[in-house]
Amino acid sequence: MSVFAKATASPSRSKRTLLSGLAIVGASALVLAGCATDGGDTSTGSEGGELSLKLGTALPVTGNLAFLGPPEIAGTEYAASEINAADAGIQIELIQGDSGDTDNKAYETEIPRLLGEDVSAILGAASSGVSLQFIDQVVGAGVIQFSPANTSAAFTEYDDKGLYFRTAPSDVLQGEVLGNLIAADGHETLGMIVLNDSYGTGLAGYTQEAFEAAGGEVVAQPTYNTGDTTFDAQISEVLAADPDAIALITFEEVSTMLPSIVSSFSAENLYFVDGNLANFGDEFAAGTLTGAKGTLPGLSVDTIADFTSALNEFYVGSGQPELEEFSYAAESFDSVILLALASLAAGSTDSAAIAEKLQEVSGGSGNGEKCTTFADCAEIINGGGTADYDGISGPITFDELGDPTEATIGVYQYGEDNTYSAY
Template sequence: MSVFTRSRTSTVLGGIALIGASALVLAGCSGGGTGGDEPTESAGPVDELSLKVGTALPQTGNLAFLGPPEEAGVAYAMSQINEATADTGLDLDVVFGDSGDTDNKAYETEIPRLLGEDVSAIIGAASSSTSLQFIDQVTGAGVIQFSPANTSDAFTTYDDNGLYFRTAPSDVLQGEVLGNLIAEDGHQTLGMIVLNDSYGTGLAKYVTEAFEAAGGEVVAAPTYNTGDTSFDAQISEVLAADPDAIALITFEEVKTILPSLFGQYPAENLYFVDGNLANFGDQFPAGSLTGAKGTFPGLSLDTITDFTDALQTFNTDEGNEPLTEFTYAAESYDATILLALAALAAGSTDGTAMAEKLIEVSGGSGDGEKCTTYAECAEIIVGGGTADYDGISGPITFDEVGDPTEASIGIYQFGDDNTYAAYEG
């Protein structure tokens, strides 16, 4: 395990890197909300609160593989919140929707539908570029937008009326970890294939900065656009540069890119990111990805097996297909818990009132009492205290712009079965 700060180059030694992130800049001032119950005069709990939350997570599009674990995380949290209704007076209803991507534009009909349901918050999207397509529409309506997976640094300075939050850290952090990992693996030159959107180009920028600061050189970084189906030109450009390593900063398009690399480039020199790190299994011949590495924000899945096992059981008991991925499930679960706690602390389901309490219940302000479950935190709030929720995905702790101030970046490596596990290097 290695500790990272953004003020120095650090060493990656184990399957997880812990990062402390300082606030970057102040966000816009908070705005007025319209949805939900009006705030009470005091910030304490009230007798009954009916909170309604929407989701705009990827049921379709180039991040559709992330939809099932994210939606399962939300549904699991909802079940625990509603189990405690008798003790807290708060019940939660979730309206599930599809974000799609910037190619199929499912959000164009889904966001108006969700807002028409009078939701207090919308959880999503997973893709940063997709979230940027509707953030003004959501926050302009006085509704919280809360992403479990947005990592673009664009959100840190976005004028969102104080209504945007995320449980995933900025790409500044993942880029530093990945760039240093590639350098510390002994590679001196790097090629990248990059999705041309706020996520892809932003992450590529920070990987480049870290890799070059460690003495490396990026020799090729061709881009492609959402919706593209052929990547021959990008693959040819990168291979022609003969890099020591290749980083694939893509979404699900990686499934089309990889077969063209097999046999031409050693798998152990390939690097994945959160947008494409998946358990590919028999989608590719056995051993195709042996030794390849990747990163994604969040605690190593090997350290939260109690949660993932319970989530799998809950999900299948609900009649759903077994989950094959758990990426951003914990962040989605935590987002839902935090929204409920914020409503409870505000004594209101008004979006702006809840936003004012989200920083507090995450431990970003006040002198709250640590707690790790919804029931435990809710009991503190109902008793008149201040809760500081530490979640499944980590401590969270929002700063004044809704970014987590510390984060864990998991480092993983593929085995012969084309699935990944925590990197033990």
């Protein structure tokens, strides 16, 4: 299954416009073509002018997206190790933190702690709803906020002082892909269970828009809140509407919902999204999810097999358990690489200076020379040239709003073992 959509960069941060595109159903992955206190120390280190870039992370160690924490954290650590090993004039210090969720509110103590460490950027959160809880605090301090996984369209128009960036595409695009996928599968009516936050309601809205534009009808759309533990009312409402298909726009609460849903609804008519697409394995009986589908921004694991293999080797080698999920690992890796390249190009660890160079090193401006590793890009920059980094997660190419103009969205399907693979 392939979907192609082209995104157009907006002219300025003061006038943001939503990405738009034409979704075409076609065969295998979905491709979308589509700054501190005063942020950080401006010194360049004591030896040979080497930059010392301090980055904080606010990724989900706890909360309803905790299953995304390991691949994202591993991605940041792996990138930092590659940068430091390159010895190209910049060294990274990572200070890991926990974003939590809007129920446990780990970010309320973690963000002040990270800002107190005088970081130049904070990577996170994974959840759009969580990022919206602290974006004003971060950019208000003059620090870059850079998320590898935020997909809410709310960030495109956000007054972020030019300090917010993300390597994940807007849900305007995922919603279009999902809605068209459900319609292309022959479904005429759709029920949705939706997380009541910026991510959930936004993605549901764009999915509904695409599905209805294709001639379908959304017949039920109950919501729930972060921290809820029972979902009987929402499940009953959707099943009572007798839809052809059900889209679950949730986080890990889906594990609680699924037994009640699949007991009376065929799994082959279920649709997952990036917030809950996970390898459930023996969490459920074999065959429980056979035929269910889902969407996820990013290239398939098969496409980036060399990266995921190297990432796992690095992660296990650092004393951590083997990774079972890889969602947003590549985007996390690319986030750190881009920040380091922008710092190197700016010759500074000042947040505002780094932010000024992020579009350039991503290829969004400057007509730079293509490169695909930190070492190669750093060599271009150190030689007086302009680097255009094409990452593991895709070309990225930031527009003037800090949104990627090129990204990939995959369609996946569950097998008998309750794990997913490219459809």
